[in-house]
Amino acid sequence: MEKFIELPLDLAQKCVKCGLCKSVCPTYPYVQEEAGFARGRLALAEMVVKGELPLSEEVARQWDQCAMCRRCEWICPNNVEYKEIMVKARDMQRESLGQGVVKSLGLKSLELMQSGFGRKAIKLAGKLLSPLPSEIKTPFPTGAVKFMPKPTARAFGLRGKVFEAQEEKGKLLFFTGCMIDAFYGKTGENVIKLMNRAGYTVVVPEDIKCCGAPHYYSGNLQAFERLRDHNLKEMGKYDFDAVVVACPTCGGALQEDY
Ligand code: SF4
Ligand code: SF4
CATH class of the missing domain: 1.10.1060.10 (Alpha-helical ferredoxin)
Known part of the structure; x- marks a missing residue:
């Protein structure tokens, strides 16, 4: 390492x-x-x-x-x-x-959002925000305004499950990172369906956290190491042939920085 x-x-x-x-x-x-x-x-x-x-x-x-x-x-x-x-x-x-309060809080929340408390908070937010459209106009501290997905009450529902292919060619570990099953649940479900149809059983680990790329690229190297080591340990609990991602940032981090 x-x-x-x-x-x-x-x-x-x-x-x-x-x-x-x-x-x-x-x-x-x-x-x-x-x-x-x-x-x-x-x-x-x-x-x-x-x-x-x-x-x-x-x-x-x-x-x-x-x-x-x-x-x-x-x-x-x-x-x-x-x-x-x-x-x-x-x-x-x-x-x-130093790096400023907003950046520190943002990075810390990415690190903690898959904790027990973080998951409950995101699910609750999903329930409360359910009347709103699926993407919310969000102002950023940089002055930019982006349309961000909102969490859903079904967030983290894929975790800890195995989705079996009918005629299995191999087994994939789905690295969900911090965003996919919390904010882009539909994308996560579609990845699983697609992989199953292609003949791959998909395992979604229970406790994958943020890949750490935001921490790495902003120079928070100790936080990145913490997340990377945690994720490698979690991945080591499962039997799989390859890793599948739905987020290019996670993919880049896994390929280059793990
Ligand atoms: S050597 Fe590479 S980094 Fe340096 S000026 Fe040329 S292109 Fe840029
Ligand atoms: S990574 Fe290189 S090309 Fe991209 S903004 Fe920085 S200096 Fe420019």
Whole structure:
């Protein structure tokens, strides 16, 4: 199991400053300055680690503006591992400057929403919100307004069950993460039906928690390790041939970070 280490300077120094990443970065057109894309953000990390620049609110602001889409990694001719560097830079930033109440609460609630209390609260919210439409217009602290799914009273109803295929070709473990069976129950049910029809029995573990990707990408590495270790232990209780996900974020985390 990987242990997190300090920001790897050698990885940041692989950047040859060619600037190709500027052409694909979605934040650069809005920021229009050197620190508005990967090359500049990496240079800041290098300067902070070398002690040439203090880790100030301004540096943190530049790192926070990165959407972590990783398009820069795909185009980089020198295979700079931007994600590896930036999650550690953000961990360093959180340790030095904190991360604000809203983000802390959001991440903590993702970590706790599958606890006994969290499940009861989500089911109750599902009952209370049942007269409302299935998606609710929600303002975000960033100023964006998104249509978010609401929880349903049937949340977590798939957990701890085995859905058997008629002529079984194999067995899949359905990694439901934090959102699928709490907020996107219909999607979860459809994944199971589809897999059953394709000949796969689907096992839904009782106690899978958030995959931890939001914690990882925001530099909360200890919280990520807690969630990852919990999920690996829970998955280890079941017999399966492969894992199926309905959330691309969970899929990415399981493939790359577990
Ligand atoms: S594309 Fe890669 S090597 Fe070129 S500036 Fe960006 S991060 Fe550095
Ligand atoms: S991860 Fe995305 S937003 Fe961040 S520097 Fe790379 S291309 Fe830009």
